Amino acid sequence: MTTLTTTTDLPIDESAPSAAVILDGVTKTYRSRAGTVHALRGITHTFASATFTAVMGPSGSGKSTLLQCAAGLDRPSAGAVHVGGTDLATLDEIALTKLRRSTMGFIFQSYNLLPALTVYDNVALPLRLAGVRPAKQLVLETLATVGLDDYHRRRPPELSGGQQQRVSIARALIARPHVVFADEPTGALDRTTGHQVLELLRSSVDDHGHTIAMVTHDPVAASYAHSVVFLEDGQVVGHLQRGTAGQIAQMMNELER
Numbered sequence: 100m101t102t103l104t105t106t107t108d109l110p111i112d113e114s115a116p117s118a119a120v121i122l123d124g125v126t127k128t129y130r131s132r133a134g135t136v137h138a139l140r141g142i143t144h145t146f147a148s149a150t151f152t153a154v155m156g157p158s159g160s161g162k163s164t165l166l167q168c169a170a171g172l173d174r175p176s177a178g179a180v181h182v183g184g185t186d187l188a189t190l191d192e193i194a195l196t197k198l199r200r201s202t203m204g205f206i207f208q209s210y211n212l213l214p215a216l217t218v219y220d221n222v223a224l225p226l227r228l229a230g231v232r233p234a235k236q237l238v239l240e241t242l243a244t245v246g247l248d249d250y251h252r253r254r255p256p257e258l259s260g261g262q263q264q265r266v267s268i269a270r271a272l273i274a275r276p277h278v279v280f281a282d283e284p285t286g287a288l289d290r291t292t293g294h295q296v297l298e299l300l301r302s303s304v305d306d307h308g309h310t311i312a313m314v315t316h317d318p319v320a321a322s323y324a325h326s327v328v329f330l331e332d333g334q335v336v337g338h339l340q341r342g343t344a345g346q347i348a349q350m351m352n353e354l355e356r
Contacts, residue, residue, distance in 0.1 A: 118181070119278040119310040120146040120169050125178035127164050127333075138164040140333040141178065146278060151304040151311045153321035155347070156330035157355050162314045163282065165330065169312065170203055170280045171195050183277035200229040204271030204279035208286040210263040212255040212270075218242065219251040222269045229274070241273045242266075244307070245299060261292035268299060272309060279303075281313040285320055297323040318347035329354060 127139040139161050146152055146169070154162050167173040169180055171187045180187045183202045190198060204225075205211075212221050219238055226233040242248040245265040255263050264284065271279050281300070285293035301323045303309045313324065321327050322344040329337040331354050339350060 117148045118145045119148040119150075119183065120312065121179075121181040122165070122169060123179045123181070125165075125168055125175045125180060127161075127168055127173065128176045137333050139168065139175070142330075142333070142335055143178075144328060144335060146310060146312050148277070148310050149304060149308045150326065151301055151324040152313070153324035153327045154312065154314045154330065155316065155318075155321055155327055155351060157351075160330040160354075161333040162330055164333075166280055166282060166312065166314050169278075170205070171199055197229070200225060201274060202277040204274065204276040206264070206267050206271050206279060206281040206284045208283040210255070210260075210267045212263055212266055214255050216254065217251065218247065218253050218255070218258070218266050221255065221266055222251075222273055225270060225274055231274075233273070238273065241269045244272070244303070245269045259292070260288055261295060264288060264292075264296050265299065268296070268303070272303060272307075275309075278310045278312060281311055283315055284313065285315075285317070293320070318344045318351060321347045 122142050122144045125139055125142045129136040129138060142165060154165060156162050164173065168175045171180070171182070182198070185198060187195060213224070216224070222241060223233040223238050239248050239251060242251055245268050247262060247265050247269065250258065250262065255266065258266070284300070285296050288296060297320055300311055300313070304311055313320070315321050322342060325341060327339040327342055327347055328335055329339070329350060336354070337350060339347060
């Protein structure tokens with residue numbers, strides 16, 4: 100395991116934002132015919148509210164598993180996960196599903212939009228699934244934050260990839276969740292469109308107080324985050340505050356040697 104030196108250009112204000120997600124000694128072990136796989140090894144980390152955090156590491160380092168455990172999509176083998184003050188271990192699957200709908204948003208590399216529904220209905224869907232009748236003004240205002248309020252009657256196949264990802268961002272944000280989990284959100288986009296989406300994600304945090312935890316392999320994408328958490332062999336091995344793409348790439352190179 101490589102140990103990285105934490106690099107910062109600004110001090111961390113420990114008194115500032117409250118915790119959106121807390122992982123306390125989270126371990127995840129898989130058993131298969133090939134043997135035991137330790138995907139996460141006692142990870143303790145806090146995702147503070149109103150911050151943008153990137154999670155990086157070599158292939159197999161545990162990035163996606165961390166995201167899945169933090170979002171309650173997978174149960175840790177040991178340790179605790181708290182989202183918005185709720186211990187996920189205390190919830191059964193039905194209660195966990197309800198919690199995800201009300202307190203979490205999700206953005207994936209594949210947009211996961213329903214092609215038969217309009218943009219408006221795709222964005223309103225999470226609220227409807229939670230049993231809430233969305234106000235038209237709320238849906239349109241949320242679309243306006245991603246620059247698509249004039250596209251609400253269109254359907255996903257009529258949009259570009261970048262526009263579809265903007266719709267998925269609006270869908271993730273409409274319920275103002277405690278945290279938005281993003282898994283390679285720009286992986287299917289060209290560089291220019293990807294930068295536009297990343298700028299949108301950053302502004303959703305800086306201007307609207309959202310919280311984003313993003314898994315990415317791209318140092319440029321990670322440079323849009325306030326902080327980067329580096330994983331190796333299922334453990335946190337480094338942090339970087341407000342790092343440049345070059346600094347992030349250098350730390351990744353150290354991990355991949």
